[in-house]
Structures are given as C-alpha cells and as structure tokens.
Amino acid sequence: MTTLQQPQATESHNTDVALSLQNVTISYGNFEAVKNVYCEIPRGKVTAFIGPSGCGKSTVLRSLNRMNDLIEGCSLKGSILFGGVDLYGAKIDPVEVRRRIGMVFQQPNPFPKSIYENIAFGARINGYTGDMDELVERSLRQAAVWDECKDKLNESGYSLSGGQQQRLCIARTIAIQPEVILMDEPCSALDPISTLKIEETMHELKKSFTIVIVTHNMQQAVRVSDMTAFFNAEAVEGGTGKVGYLVEFNDTDKIFNAPQQQATQDYVSGRFG
Amino acid sequence: MSDPDSRYLLRSRPPAEKLVDISFRNLAIAMASVVAIVLFSILVVVFQGSLDSMARYGWQFLVTSDWNPVDDQYGAGAAIYGTLITSLLALMIAVPLGVGTAIFITENIIPKRIRDVIGLMVELLAAIPSVVLGLWAIFVMEPFIRPGLELLYQLFNWFPLFSTPPMGPGTIPAVLILVVMILPIITAISRDCLNQVPPQLRQAAYGVGTTRWGAIINVILPAAISGIIGGVMLALGRAMGETMAVTMIIGNSNNFSVSLLAPGNTIAAMLANQFGEADGSQVSSLMYAAFVLIVLTLAVNIFAQWIVKRLSLKY
C-alpha cells in the first residue's frame, strides 16, 4: 500500500489547519452525545470520521457548519476554530458559516427544481456575479455528472438516478465555492458503482477543497482519506445512553496499519463489539 | 481566475439581508400571536359585555327562563337547557350512525369504489352551508316529519317529553337537522381513526380465528376509541354552537317547555335572532349568554383535546 508521506499533520501549523476542535462536547438536552473532542482537521486533505453507530461522528460533522442548530435542544461546549475564528462565538452568523463550509448529506436531497436551478440556487444566494451557465457546467464537470446532465439541464433534479442525484448535490455544494466540504455518509444510500464514481470525484475535489467525510465503510476511508479520526462510544457510569469520544486521530495509513489504541486495532480489524 | 471568492459578493451577508431574515422571523411570530390575541380578545369582549348582566342577575340568570325585553327581565335557562338537550340528543343519534358508517366504509364489506363514493358524499355533506340545511329543514323536512310527530303526540301525550301538540318548528326538528350537521364530523374522524389502526392488530385478530365483526368489536374499535371519542366531543362542541339551521327550525321560543315537540331555543339561536336589534341591558344579557356558550364549548373542546392526548398514549 502506498503511503502518502505527509508532514506530521496532527502537529501542523495553524495555516495548515482548516478546522480545529478544542474540547468539544455536544449534548442533546441533558444527554451528552459526544465528549471532549480535540482534533485539527488539515487544510486541502480528506479527513475521514469512522466508528461504530452512535459514536457521535455525524454529530461532530454537523457541528462543523452549525447544522446542529436545527436540532432543538442541541448544544455545544468548547470551541471550533475556523481560520482562528470560533464558529460558536456570540456574533457568528450560522448562515455565513455554511456559505464557507458546505455540506453533502446522507440522502441525496436535490431541490424540487431543474438541474440547472439546483446549481444556480446556491450560487445566486451567495451573490455570484459571474457567468451562471459556465459555473453550472464547471460544477457539474467537477462533480463528474456533466455527461449525464448536459442534455437535460431543465429537467427536474429528481429525474436523475440516486448516484447522479448525489453527485448533483456535490456539484451544488461546489458551486458556492466553499473552503470546506462536509460529507455525511454520502454513499450510504448508493450502489457500489455510484459509490465508486463519488470516490473518484472526491479525489478530484481534494485538489481544491478541504473535505471531511463521515463513513461507516472502513474500506472507503482507506480509499479516499488522508487522515482518519476513529470515534467510539462507551457507557458512562450513572448515564442512560452511550457517550461518544474521539479515540485516535492520525494518518489514515497509521490508523489502519499501526494504530496506537487497542480499540482502534479491534475496530479496523473487524474484531469489534 | 485569480480568486474564486471575489465573484461571490454576498459571501459576507450584508446587513439588509440579515434584517430581512430577522424581520421575517418576527413577522411570523407576530402572525402566530394573532391567534392568541384574537382568542383572548373574544373572551375579554364577551366577558366585559356581560358584566352588567352578571351583576344584576348573577347565577339566577342560568336557571331562570324569564326572557322579557319589555320588562327588562332576563334569564337564559330555557336557552341553556335547549342548547344542552338538542346537542345531547343529536349526539345520541349521530354517534351510532356515524361510527357505523365509518366502519362500513373502512371494512371491505363492499367494493372500495362504492365505499369511496360514500365517504366522499359524507364529506360533501359537511360542506353544505348550515343556512341551506335550515332552508331545507323549513320547507322539506319539517312538513315531511310532521305526521310522525302528530302520531307521537297522540300516542304519548301523557309523557312529559311529548306533551304538547307539534306546531311546526320545534326541538325535535332542530335535533334532526343537528344530526345531519354533525354526522359528517363523527364519520370523518372515526374513519381516520379506524384507518390508523395498525394492520398488524387486525391480522393478529384474524390469525386467532375471529370473524370480521369479532375483530372490529374486540380489537379495532378499542384501538381507535380515543380518537373517536375526541371526534365525538368535537361534534358535541359543534352542535352546541351551531346556529343557523337551528335558528331557522327550533321556533325561538323564550318560554321553557319540557316537551320536545314544542318550540324551543338555544343560546346560539337566541344570539342570531336578537343581537342585531338589541340594546341596553338586553345586549349585556345576550353577551352573558354568549359567555356561557363560550365556556361550554371551550370546556368540551379542551376535554376533547385532553382525551385524545391522554388515551392515544395507550397503543
């Protein structure tokens, strides 16, 4: 297996860090979903969050562009720094956060509009002034779905297959030119061929964007990511549910071949639970 | 291209956009508050309007039935009694009819196509304006049932409820038209509740070898009963507040009579009849009666909501 020789990303300088999680604890009401996460997500790389279900990896991902604001009773302690700014600071507008940190969701969720409008919608609300036709084409090409779409840009986004819809959603996110793209199990609803295409797309995208992806598929993490964070959950004393925490964060290669923690070793070798 | 970001002018949101966002939210809150304001104002307006009459007649107002604008003497006992008796009698007739119809159109006794037509017709019945039903009641229904009422009087005039000769408008015709009005509510809500019973329950019942009606009576109805009771309570509230059809057929008599064949009155009918021409203490007394009607319907409606919430936790 080829090893991407990266300088110690975990200890990298601030300029190479896209997002920095400082002692992040996220709760739903009184129930803590994930606790005490420290993590520095490098710029221009693909970082994967893996772990068993209920370990809070998706919760952490959604907190990175304040998507959790939509869930009533969800609160966050600690801080998430983006370019040195705390995303949860008092004066931060979550809408602006999401314009810089885009997101692709688990289920393909195109708008009930034409393919063209699906792309143009986000660009327009971001005040895009360039040539819209060109932007639509470029975004769809980057997301590797242009060939399937070019003849039916005015048809509904729902006329595409599931895998194509998901790539449309990726194109939609690219079109707003965010700095970071978050992907929440983007392939979980797709067939293997579509999954492969999305993974190829991601290899292209990491040239221009920082990508954070949650996946329950360890092979996918190995295939697409440079860095991997392994989350686990454990029952707490006196608590009712399990609390997630970050076990280990390192180069993907190290996580899968030479993990530091026994829990990681068990999980990646399939001896989990 | 130099900096891709430079073409996204609104990357940082201008204050105007934020203002629109916040204003819209506040507008939505304001619109939602209108409900509370209207509800509260209704209570205040009616309560304030009735203060005079409350001070003058107190509780006596509720049990005396002397309603005489000439002597300036008011008691709403007859109207309150009429409101209760008409709606309860209507309920007694409409509940079996409505629930029976709902069962008939949710079970596959006859082809779905015909059941759907019946369901549609019952729903359309709900759409017919009450004033049209009143017109029909005056000119068609009442003349049609009068011979029956005559017979009732001749056979049972020793019995207080049928002790006066029918004169046309009266309590029984009002009850019948109320049945027509609340039947669609009971049927529609019962049908929805029966449809929502999980199919597994029915399969379980059939699985142990019951007949269709065994399953309906022992399994399906009990599972749907909370919603059906809620619907019945809503219908009761509707019946108590129903105005036009009742006004047109009940006879609007201010005198109390225990006989169902005699003309009667309800609070709503009294309001419709007298409010426009009333002044002075009559307005206040009508407001007092309106307040009683609000309290009655509120109690029934809140009870309905409570019972649905309470009983629906069971399955």
Add this chain to the structure above:
Amino acid sequence: MTHTLSQNLSGSGPDLSYRPFLRRNIGSGVLSLIAAIFAVIAVLPLVLVLGYVIVQGGSKISLALLTQLPPPPGLEDGGIANAIVGTLVVTAIAGLIAIPVGVGGGVFLAEYSRSGWFAQFIRFGTNVLAGVPSIIAGVFIYGTIVTSRILFGNAYSAVAGGMALAVLMLPTVIKTTDEGLKLVPDDLRRAALGVGASRFVTIIRITLPAAFTPIATGVVLAVARAAGETAPLIFTALFSPFWSDLLTPEGIFSPIATLSVMIYNFAIEPYEFHNELAWAASFVLVVMILALNLFSRWLARFAAK
C-alpha cells in the same frame, strides 16, 4: 377434480366449508347489514338536500335572476345578483386577512419553533379557536368593530363581515400550513441551509413552494367554508337590497348583501317569491362551495402524482 375435492370435504378431512347459519356468521351478517343501513342513512341527507336545491333552486336560475336586484317584499320580479357579488367580496376580504396571517403563523409553528412552549401554546390556541362557535365570531366583531365604529365611523360593513369570517378561517389556514410544512422533508431544509441560504430564503424559495399543494388544498377548503357561513355575518355585514358601490371605499365600508344572509332572511319571510329566491340563492351558493371542494380534492390528487 371438484368431485374428489367435495368428496374429501364430506369425507375424512376436516370440514372447512362456510356455514352461513352458524351463530357467529349470522351475527356478523346482521352487523354488516346494520352498518350498511347506517351508511345509507348517512348519505341520504346529502342526496335529499342536493336534490331539493337542484330542483327548487336550479330550476329558477335565469339570466334575470343572476343580474337583477332582489325585489321589495311582496313584488315578484328580480334576482340575487348583489348577493352573489357580496359573497365574493366578503369572502375575498376574509381571505385577504386570514390567509397571510394564517400562513405566517403556520410558518412560525413549522419552521421556527416546533416544540417550544410558545408554539405549543399557539397550537393549543388554534385548536380552541377552531372550536369557537361561528356566531361568537360575529358577536366578537360586533362588540369590537361594529359598535365602536372604528372603521372610519362605519358600523355594519363588508369589511366587518370579512373580519368575522377571517376569525373562522384563521385556525384552518394555520393548521393546514403547519401540517403542510411538516410534510416537507428536513433533507430539503438542510440542503438549502447547507448551501448558505438564510431561513427566510429557505422558507420562501424551498419549503413553502414544496408545501404549496397541501396548503392550497386546505386554504381552498377554508374559503369554501367561510363562503357558506351566515351566523357571523348577520350583525356584521348585515344585508342590503341594493348594489354595493365597490368602486369607492364607501362600498366595502357599508352593509352588503351576501347569499347566505339572503337565504336566511328570505327563508323566514312569508312571501313566496322571496322563498323561491332563497332556493335559487342556495343553488348558487351550493354550486360555488361544492365546486371549491371538488377543486381542492383535485389539487390534492394532482399533488399525489
């Protein structure tokens, strides 16, 4: 085949044939019959009422009836034209008030606060308001708007009538909007917010359009119901035997005729021609309302496709 089968049934195998005179089967049949009779009784009033409205009212429809004013009591020449216009005007006023307020309130409940205490309180209030008798809405508007002459010194008016109807429409519109928006998958909301749309843009451009049909269906039903209401109008919009001058503001600030109040007034008058006008007005009103109902049904079915 059949021969051996029946032999088998009467022979050694278990007897599984349907025996209609078994007690449980008789009971089941009787109950089914009762339910069927109930269903027929439930449908009967619609058939009878519609039948009479069509026969008594439909037969009197003529161009004169649809274009002329009602005659003075005792005379026999005229129509219901002003009431038709009046019903449209008063219902439109009610819609103009209740639809924006109701949709706004519904947006708050579904989009901004699903489970907050204030939202719960408003939902409860909406249910309570929906249960308020229609005559009370009339009393309320009479007590606040009519007697105070707050509308530029006018007492009874089309606007007051429209406001009373709006009170009745409001809960339906709020509930419909609330429930329609709840049907919009959260995926769509997240998609819009994920590309950096504000709540305002998300609601206006994505969720409200996505929920358009269920909301429209409910709103049409609310309008239909309001168009047939009488009780709230008797002492708010009152009645008028004349045309309302709708080209000037005085028109909507003065008493106005409506079909429903016309039916009420003319039904209890002793003049036969006025009774006939009441039937004709019923026909027009019922046709309008049933058309709206069928339209909303069509909308719902259209959406399902």
